[in-house]
Amino acid sequence: MSSAKPFLILQLRPEDDTSNNEFEAILKYGALAASDTRRIRIEKTGIPVLVLKDYAAVIVGGSPFDISTPQANKSPIQVKIEDNFRRLFDEIVPGDFPFLGACSGCGLLGSYLDTPISGKYAEPVGGTRVNLTDAGAEDPLLSDFPAQIDVLCGHKEACDRVPRDATLLLTGAACPVQMFRVGKNVYATQFHPEGDGAGFSVRIDAYKHHGYFPPEEAAALTVAVNRTDTPYAREILHRFVARYRH
Numbered sequence: 001m002s003s004a005k006p007f008l009i010l011q012l013r014p015e016d017d018t019s020n021n022e023f024e025a026i027l028k029y030g031a032l033a034a035s036d037t038r039r040i041r042i043e044k045t046g047i048p049v050l051v052l053k054d055y056a057a058v059i060v061g062g063s064p065f066d067i068s069t070p071q072a073n074k075s076p077i078q079v080k081i082e083d084n085f086r087r088l089f090d091e092i093v094p095g096d097f098p099f100l101g102a103c104s105g106c107g108l109l110g111s112y113l114d115t116p117i118s119g120k121y122a123e124p125v126g127g128t129r130v131n132l133t134d135a136g137a138e139d140p141l142l143s144d145f146p147a148q149i150d151v152l153c154g155h156k157e158a159c160d161r162v163p164r165d166a167t168l169l170l171t172g173a174a175c176p177v178q179m180f181r182v183g184k185n186v187y188a189t190q191f192h193p194e195g196d197g198a199g200f201s202v203r204i205d206a207y208k209h210h211g212y213f214p215p216e217e218a219a220a221l222t223v224a225v226n227r228t229d230t231p232y233a234r235e236i237l238h239r240f241v242a243r244y245r246h
Contacts, residue, residue: 004246005056007032009039010047012063012081012104021202022061025194029234030241043077047084052091057098057244060105062192064210067107067117068157086112096183098244103155106188113163121175125154125204125212125221127228130178136169139181141239149232152195152225154212193237197226
């Protein structure tokens with residue numbers, strides 16, 4: 001480990017191939033070496049006790065868990081993970097500690113901020129176009145971006161509205177809450193800033209029976225995501241890491 005503070009990468013994906021691919025994409029598009037990070041796969045044991053000051057920032061990826069699942073139907077590990085995140089956000093949000101949550105990370109933060117999470121604004125797997133808000137145009141992670149950018153997403157649930165005390169940075173026609181910020185340093189994206197065609201191909205294969213899309217559409221979706229480029233979305237991850245690296 002280098003002398004600089006590492007980035008804490010918390011992952012929730014239970015499959016080795018999807019988890020490893022996600023981690024490699026975070027390294028690639030964040031311009032990070034593995035030695036710049038501490039990676040914890042929390043899908044089996046939950047989040048250990050952490051000392052946030054030991055880290056430069058926290059990055060949370062996606063997962064097949066749905067926050068909107070009725071509580072009685074959630075697995076014990078999902079219940080534990082959600083409880084662990086509430087504990088973690090009790091430090092991150094009041095302390096304005098650097099955080100970037102993607103997809104599930106967005107839902108977990110939104111839920112913590114008392115925003116309803118439901119399937120009202122679900123989006124199919126693939127590329128979608130999102131719009132920069134006026135506040136987004138002034139944010140350091142998005143400054144000088146075009147008014148519209150393409151992103152990769154695929155989610156069965158999302159925030160029903162902008163969380164309390166949050167600033168909306170990116171919005172979309174199908175899903176209004178695409179990116180928001182709390183304070184100056186706590187960020188969430190409904191889309192995947194680390195996403196690319198290769199990574200989404202792995203996820204399409206892994207989750208084709210998880211209800212995101214009809215299984216028979218997997219091949220066509222794989223072709224489509226490999227034709228979709230999302231450089232500005234990946235630039236968000238790159239800028240986040242650059243901003244908090246120290």
